[in-house]
Amino acid sequence: MDRVMRxxxxxxxxxxxxxxxxxxxxxxxxxxxxxxxxxxxxxIFTGDGRQVxxxxxxxxxxxxxxxxxxxxxxxxxxxxxxxxxxxxVLARTDRAALSLEFFERDQQAALDDYLxxxxxxxxxxxxxxxTDGNYPAGHRAMIEAAKAAGRPVxxxxxxxxxVRIARRRGFDALGSITPEQxxxxxxxxxxxxxxxxxxxxxxxxxxxxxxxxxxQREELTxxxxxxxxxxxxxxxxxxDATMADTIATALADGxxxxxxxxxxxxxxxGGGTVQMLRRLRPEARIVxxxxxxxxxxxxxxxxxxxxxxxVYVGSGSEGDSG
Numbered sequence: 402m403d404r405v406m407r408x409x410x411x412x413x414x415x416x417x418x419x420x421x422x423x424x425x426x427x428x429x430x431x432x433x434x435x436x437x438x439x440x441x442x443x444x445i446f447t448g449d450g451r452q453v454x455x456x457x458x459x460x461x462x463x464x465x466x467x468x469x470x471x472x473x474x475x476x477x478x479x480x481x482x483x484x485x486x487x488x489x490v491l492a493r494t495d496r497a498a499l500s501l502e503f504f505e506r507d508q509q510a511a512l513d514d515y516l517x518x519x520x521x522x523x524x525x526x527x528x529x530x531x532t533d534g535n536y537p538a539g540h541r542a543m544i545e546a547a548k549a550a551g552r553p554v555x556x557x558x559x560x561x562x563x564v565r566i567a568r569r570r571g572f573d574a575l576g577s578i579t580p581e582q583x584x585x586x587x588x589x590x591x592x593x594x595x596x597x598x599x600x601x602x603x604x605x606x607x608x609x610x611x612x613x614x615x616x617q618r619e620e621l622t623x624x625x626x627x628x629x630x631x632x633x634x635x636x637x638x639x640x641d642a643t644m645a646d647t648i649a650t651a652l653a654d655g656x657x658x659x660x661x662x663x664x665x666x667x668x669x670x671g672g673g674t675v676q677m678l679r680r681l682r683p684e685a686r687i688v689x690x691x692x693x694x695x696x697x698x699x700x701x702x703x704x705x706x707x708x709x710x711x712v713y714v715g716s717g718s719e720g721d722s723g
Contacts, residue, residue: 437478437714439485443692444713450700455486458690458710462486463493465658465688467648469675471665471708472539472692478714479692480539486690487543487660491550498656499547500648502640502663503540504529504556506585512556516548543662555651557661559586559643567639568632589642591680592634593673600670601637602630641667645677652682665691669707 440455447453462468468490470483490497504512508529515525526536547554563586566574575588592598609626621629644663651659667674669691678687691708695701696715704711 437481439478439481439714440489442714443482444696444699446700446704446711446713448704448706448709448711450705452700453710455489458712459486459489459493461688461709462658462660462690463490463497464686466652466682466685467678467687468658468660469668469687469689469708470660470662470692471668471672471690472662473694474664475537476692476694476714477538478716479694479712480537481542482692482712482714483662484539484542484546488546490658490660491546491552494657495550495552496655496657497550498553498555498651498654498659499543500555500557500644500651500659500661501540501543502558502644502661502667503535504554505558505560506556506643506647507560509556512544512554515544516554540662553651553654553656555647555659557644557647557663559639564636564639568636572635586639587642587646589638589677592638593641593676595676596670597672597676598634600666601634605630605633637673641673641677644674645681648678649681652685658688665693 443455445453445455445458470486472479472483487497487499511520511525511528514520514528515522520528525531544554563575563578563582567588572588575586578586606626609621609629644661644667648659648661661674663674666672668689675687675689678685688710689708690710690712691704692712692714693704694714694716696713700711
C-alpha cells in the first residue's frame with residue numbers, strides 16, 4: 402500500500418512539473434463526499450497505531466503552531482475531512498490562518514481582494530485562474546471558512562515559471578533575480594534529504610524506466626536519467642523551500658496555528674516541507690496529518706511513522722467499505 406501511494410504522489414508531481422498544470426487529479430467519489438460525515442466516518446490513528454477520534458485531532462491541531470495536512474490531490478473525501486478540521490480549528494481559536502500549496506505567491510493579491518470583499522467569487526476565480534478542475538470543493542470550503550472568520554489565507558507556493566527554471570537551468574539561474582522577483586520564490590541553500598529524497602529518486606526512476614499508459618518509453622543513458630532526476634528534485638526543493646518560508650512568514654505575522662494544506666508526499670515521513678520548516682523555525686510545534694484515499698480494516702504497518710495522525714477516508718468508489 403505504501404509503495405502504491407508513494408508512486409501516485411510522485412506521479413502527480415510529474416504532471417505538475419512537466420505540464421505546468423495544477424495537480425487536480427479528480428478520482429471520483431463526489432456522491433460519497435457529500436454523504437460522508439467527515440468528523441465521524443474516517444478511521445484515525447496516531448503514527449504509532451493508536452486509534453483516536455476526530456476531537457483529539459482538532460485539539461492537537463488547535464494547540465500547535467503549524468498543522469500540515471497532507472492530502473491526495475483532488476480526492477473529495479479527503480478534502481472534506483481537511484475542510485471540517487480547519488472549520489473546527491477556527492471555532493476554537495481566533496488566530497488560525499490557512500496556507501495552500503495550490504496557490505502561487507503571485508496570486509496573493511487575488512486572494513486578499515476576495516477575502517476583503519473587494520471582488521466577488523467570479524472575479525476571484527478569474528484573477529486566480531481557478532476552474533472546477535483546479536479548485537475542488539474542499540479547497541473552496543476552507544477559503545470560505547477563512548473568509549467568514551476574517552482570517553488570512555496565504556498563497557504558499559512558487560510560481561511555476563521559476564520552478565521550471567530551477568529544473569532546466571539550475572539554482573544559479575535564479576541567482577540574479579530582482580528583489581521584486583525574490584518575493585515570489587525561495588531558492589534553498591540545502592536540499593531536503595533522507596527518506597524523502599530516496600523515495601523521490603526511486604519512484605521517479607521507476608517512472609522513467611516504465612512505459613506509462615502505453616506510450617513509447619524514451620531511451621535514456623544513466624547519466625541522462627540522473628541529470629533529469631536531479632532537475633526534478635531541484636523543482637521539488639524550490640516548492641518545499643518556498644512553502645516553508647510562507648509558513649514561517651505566517652507565523653511571524655502572529656498566526657497560530659498556520660494550517661498548511663499540501664500534497665502528502667511533501668509532508669509524509671518528515672518530507673521536504675517539514676524539513677525546510679524545521680530549519681527555519683526549529684522551535685515550532687508542528688502537527689502532521691496524512692489523509693489517504695484508502696480504507697483498511699485497521700492500522701496499516703506501512704503507515705507507522707508516516708505522520709502524527711494517519712487518516713483513512715476511503716476511495717469513495719462504489720462498494721468502498723465504511
